[in-house]
Amino acid sequence: MRITDARVIVTCPGRNFVTLKIFTDEGVTGVGDATLNGRELTVASYLTDHVVPLLIGRDPARIEDTWQYLYRGAYWRRGPVTMSAIAAVDTALWDIKGKVAGLPVYQLLGGRSREGVTVYGHANAETVDEVLEEVARYRDLGYKAVRVQTAVPGLDATYGVSKDKMFYEPADAALPSESAWSTERYLDFVPSVFARVREEFGPDLKLLHDVHHRLTPIEAGRLGHALEPYALTWMEDPVPAELQEGFRLLRTHTRTPIAVGEVFNSIWDCHTLITEQLIDYIRATVVHAGGITHLRRIFDLAALYHVRSGSHGATDLSPVCMSAALHLDVSIPNFGLQEYMRHTPETDEVFPHGYWFEDGYLHPSEEPGLGVDIDEELAARYPYQPAYLPVSRLMDGTVHNW
Structure with a gap:
């Protein structure tokens, strides 16, 4: 089995979400969440521009190897954008593995x-x-x-x-x-x-x-x-x-x-x-x-x-x-x-x-798998809406932790 495609789906059914859906040559798919509140489009771009091209042709069963490849291979490690993107890939691969095994992931x-x-x-x-x-x-x-x-x-x-x-x-x-x-x-x-x-x-x-x-x-x-x-x-x-x-x-x-x-x-x-x-x-x-x-x-x-x-x-x-x-x-x-x-x-x-x-x-x-999916046709009816988290200031105007 090989990965043939991966799509980044941004939707806003009340709030913004970023979802990665991975496709394989045997028809098995998996989904992963990549939402980073207030910075959703940054993760979507990271996935589309830098991660998805690396997935095509890979064996979806090699979850640990793929994780290390995306983490160590980027050189610039960690950070919320990188780790949210890796999380989406990792979660989707676990979803695929569960479906192939015919078992829920917790098993x-x-x-x-x-x-x-x-x-x-x-x-x-x-x-x-x-x-x-x-x-x-x-x-x-x-x-x-x-x-x-x-x-x-x-x-x-x-x-x-x-x-x-x-x-x-x-x-x-x-x-x-x-x-x-x-x-x-x-x-x-x-x-x-x-x-x-x-x-x-x-x-x-x-x-x-x-x-x-x-x-x-x-x-x-x-x-x-x-x-x-x-x-x-x-x-x-x-x-x-x-x-x-x-x-x-x-x-x-x-x-x-x-x-x-x-x-x-x-x-x-x-x-x-x-x-x-x-x-x-x-x-x-x-x-x-x-x-x-x-x-x-x-x-x-x-x-x-x-x-x-x-x-x-x-x-x-x-x-x-x-x-x-x-x-x-x-x-x-x-x-x-x-x-x-x-x-x-x-x-x-x-x-x-x-x-x-x-x-x-x-x-x-x-x-089998995670037991969750994304309705892409319905998701398309809810386009992205810019939304920021608030900012907090002390009584004298100093920016504080929100």
């Missing part, structure tokens, strides 16, 4: 380690009373874990709070929108939110919170310490993680579990964090961390150091990526949680898939 990864994949949803609102209603809604839908985000009084906009509660998409403008941020107001307010939520819902519901890289290590230590009475499952992205050593300081000031990694694209981004046990959950994704092959390496390293998975699963990961994530989630021994932001009906129609949600768990498809 090729060692089979099930659990019956279902525990997922969490996003409860967000303008006020604490409203967010309690949102938490209750997710609980009633069967979720066993909920991320809680509320607007901060005195700020015009707060990360994680959206008009559409179920289909949150932050990339919403042709040019970046801007909002003001106050760390002081945020730190004073957030602990009181979780006091209310825990009082209302008791100890059994798993609670999470996303700081979104906005604090320094000592500020994050203060927040984590203040949240300890409410037993969060994790505090996400408390500080920018380029300086992995910064987590040493944070770790000495709180026992609240720490999750990080949605912007990571290689094992080297989290090597220190994992090997020094500075985090509890690693949140790297299939699409941004080099595909199933490389993300499995990250999870295997993490397992040696008692770090569990907690993969990113926002709406900028297409159903192709979500399906791939579930096959990996259900197979690894150190699974923790999987983020699950539901896609719009339009997106689900463009990407027909076999995974399903039931009683707080997602279940991977039992079809």
Whole structure:
């Protein structure tokens, strides 16, 4: 079997997605997600101009060799654009291998380690009373874990709070929108939110919170310490993680579990964090961390150091990526949680898939391969729309981490 063609498909059924579809001379196809939120066309160009020509004639069964060829062969390694492109190829090849074997991909990864994949949803609102209603809604839908985000009084906009509660998409403008941020107001307010939520819902519901890289290590230590009475499952992205050593300081000031990694694209981004046990959950994704092959390496390293998975699963990961994530989630021994932001009906129609949600768990498809595809004719009805992520500034106008 040989690869005969590979097509890059850009579509926007409510938001932009980049999908790679690989074709073989035996009629077997595979799909991979290459979406990079706010920079989609860059990855599409990288694939079209530099990667697709290298795939023609290759044996699709040689997944590891192809991964190394694209990673080492480019010389300019890593980075979100390169790794998202490699991820798309890798994921599509796993899809093909599963179809050839007549097995769902998770069976090729060692089979099930659990019956279902525990997922969490996003409860967000303008006020604490409203967010309690949102938490209750997710609980009633069967979720066993909920991320809680509320607007901060005195700020015009707060990360994680959206008009559409179920289909949150932050990339919403042709040019970046801007909002003001106050760390002081945020730190004073957030602990009181979780006091209310825990009082209302008791100890059994798993609670999470996303700081979104906005604090320094000592500020994050203060927040984590203040949240300890409410037993969060994790505090996400408390500080920018380029300086992995910064987590040493944070770790000495709180026992609240720490999750990080949605912007990571290689094992080297989290090597220190994992090997020094500075985090509890690693949140790297299939699409941004080099595909199933490389993300499995990250999870295997993490397992040696008692770090569990907690993969990113926002709406900028297409159903192709979500399906791939579930096959990996259900197979690894150190699974923790999987983020699950539901896609719009339009997106689900463009990407027909076999995974399903039931009683707080997602279940991977039992079809051969990933159990997901792209309807190219329908995708063509939704052309690309420019959309940027927002920009955050401090109260004095200084650009800050969004």
